[in-house]
Amino acid sequence: MQLKLKLTAVAALAVLAGAASAQDVQVVKIGHVAPMSGAQAHYGKDNENGARLAVEDLNTQNIVIGGKKIKFELAAEDDAADPKQGTAAAQKLCDAKVAGVVGHLNSGTTIPAAKVYNDCGIPHITGAATNPNLTKPGYKTTYRIISNDNALGAGLAFYAADALKLKRIAVVDDRTAYGQGVADVFKKIAASKGITIVDEQFTTDKATDFMAILTSIKSKNPDGIFFGGMDPQGGPMLRQMEQLGLGSVKYFGGDGICTSELAKLAAGAKTLENVVCAEGGASLSKMPGGEAWKKRYDAKYPNQFQVYSPYTYDATFVLVDAMKRANSVDPKVYTPKLIEANYQGVTAKIAFEPNGELKNPAITLYTYKDGKKVALN
Known part of the structure; x- marks a missing residue:
């Protein structure tokens, strides 16, 4: 007991x-x-x-x-x-x-x-x-x-000028704080490197039709387009670039387009291979x-x-x-x-x-x- x-x-x-x-x-x-x-x-x-x-x-x-x-x-x-x-x-x-x-x-x-x-x-x-x-x-x-946009925009501008030797680039941004910010940095550094900004266009972060913007850009004969924005716009833009015969034009953007989703949204457009995008930080490897x-x-x-x-x-x-x-x-x-x-x-x-x-x-x-x-x- x-x-x-x-x-x-x-x-x-x-x-x-x-x-x-x-x-x-x-x-x-x-x-x-x-x-x-x-x-x-x-x-x-x-x-x-x-x-x-x-x-x-x-x-x-x-x-x-x-x-x-x-x-x-x-x-x-x-x-x-x-x-x-x-x-x-x-x-x-x-x-x-x-x-x-x-x-x-x-x-x-x-x-x-x-x-x-x-x-x-x-x-x-x-x-x-x-x-x-x-x-x-x-x-x-x-x-x-x-990294902030100063690093991303500058890195892309240096690559466009020094590695690719581009001379004529059009700039598009989605008017958001991110898109406009990274585009402004790119423009400033690109111009300082001797690149001519041949056209500036604006869209929104809800748009999916860029034919009018791209038609205007095409008439300026650019060798590159910089897009300040995100991949829901980047993917359709790449498809429409191909449709308008802009298949040889380089396409630049910051981390907003630098995703695996961009490939899906581009839906097989060959222009995807013209993309050069920047991400803050090292690559995973x-x-x-x-x-x-x-x-x-x-x-x-x-x-x-x-x-x-x-x-x-x-x-x-x-x-x-x-x-x-x-x-x-x-x-x-x-x-x-x-x-x-x-x-x-x-x-x-x-x-x-x-x-x-x-x-x-x-x-x-x-x-x-x-x-x-x-x-x-």
Whole structure:
């Protein structure tokens, strides 16, 4: 009887210990925002997959911060690539008191959302938005872990002038913060390299018919076209270039068109092989952990990889690295640690300039062969 009482007491203590340890688990929410609906949903899904994979990996590490075991959860929002929805999503995450945010995808949504995060004191890291104006306000809550448009536009202009020896280029942009920004940089550097900008045309990020624009450009006899915009417009534009007999004209663009989806959207157009596009960061094969990470990603999310998921993965880890170094998940406490980041990620060694820009950003140029994206450098 006495032994039975002892065993019961031990069992009760075990239950109490289990309850105590369960109470010591703290749920920490990390926000993620990208277009999950509309023409750019393939980018958004890829970005969210990267952040989700990071959260799952972090939860296997039994991380303890401030004496509590941490369980991370992703609070995912859809901004549909729309600035108004972007600020609404940002405010929703502020109201939900998330610890930090990964996002947004588009510069046009990230720039206005950055003010919302700054005002509510929550840090955000984008691995996709590239307009240099993002970091100009000097918010201590804004970080970017990818090259900005100054690097992308300049890299493409140098390649057009120095490697391809082009002389006459037309420029088209979609009037978004991203498209206009990268086009402006390209124009400025191209002109400084002796390239004549023979025509400038504008479209929108909803358009699919570019015949009038391309007909006007064709009359100016260009040897290249630069497009500042995204692949839902880039693919149809390539098809229509072929239809109009612009099959020998080079086609340049930033990371917005530099996707595997572009090949599908071009639907067999031979002009796809004339594409030269730029991405911030190294190619997957040259990233410190790129190829091993991509195998894991593909196993979990087959046929969904686009461009930015390695960066959203790293962005999530960079936020948590700052929490660990501060021994706090409170944004007021850990945000000052972000600027001191020295984190070895999948994409690169991540450290920041005083304005939140990535130190020593790389860019990679790509083209397409047999429908597949291949690195040029």
